[in-house]
Amino acid sequence: MSWTEQYRAMARYNRWMNDRLFALVGELDDVERKRDRGAFFRSIHGTLNHILLADRTWMGRVTGDEERFTSRDASGKAIKFTSLAQELYADFTDLARERARTDADILEWIQKVDDRALSEKVTYTRAGVVHTYPLWWVVGHFFNHQTHHRGQVTTLLSQMGIDPGVTDLFAMLRDEPSAS
Numbered sequence: 752m753s754w755t756e757q758y759r760a761m762a763r764y765n766r767w768m769n770d771r772l773f774a775l776v777g778e779l780d781d782v783e784r785k786r787d788r789g790a791f792f793r794s795i796h797g798t799l800n801h802i803l804l805a806d807r808t809w810m811g812r813v814t815g816d817e818e819r820f821t822s823r824d825a826s827g828k829a830i831k832f833t834s835l836a837q838e839l840y841a842d843f844t845d846l847a848r849e850r851a852r853t854d855a856d857i858l859e860w861i862q863k864v865d866d867r868a869l870s871e872k873v874t875y876t877r878a879g880v881v882h883t884y885p886l887w888w889v890v891g892h893f894f895n896h897q898t899h900h901r902g903q904v905t906t907l908l909s910q911m912g913i914d915p916g917v918t919d920l921f922a923m924l925r926d927e928p929s930a931s
Contacts, residue, residue: 763858801835
């Protein structure tokens with residue numbers, strides 16, 4: 752299996768897991784979703800917002816199309832973020848819709864990436880510091896970051912007595928007959 756095949760599987764896993772997680776979290780009321788539970792981004796809603804914000808930031812960097820991945824309010828105005836904890840979408844329906852749209856964008860983009868592209872460098876500036884990494888490293892971080900924070904959400908759900916089900920990559924592969 753090549754790196755591109757691995758990353759395409761991770762993009763499918765990202766969408767699969769987000770679909771399952773958002774369906775489960777969507778059953779909670781807004782108060783429970785936004786309750787400060789002592790997590791790094793305080794709440795389930797805050798953590799899901801952070802993942803979306805980070806995904807869009809990274810997608811802007813790796814595609815070179817930051818405008819496309821800029822979060823926007825209902826009027827279409829760009830949401831300028833000043834913190835990785837900033838709430839992009841207070842309404843869960845908006846957050847879920849934007850999550851699904853971004854997952855589709857990730858899947859579309861990763862289909863165009865080949866092994867040659869993965870060896871190219873990505874350069875971006877954060878807090879005035881220029882960073883340069885190979886794309887394969889950035890994409891690996893990208894998918895690892897999503898998994899890390901979704902794990903925090905599943906922990907919060909478990910602490911509430913809600914079973915998030917099996918979240919392992921193997922569970923998705925069992926659901927994809929062509930992948931085995």
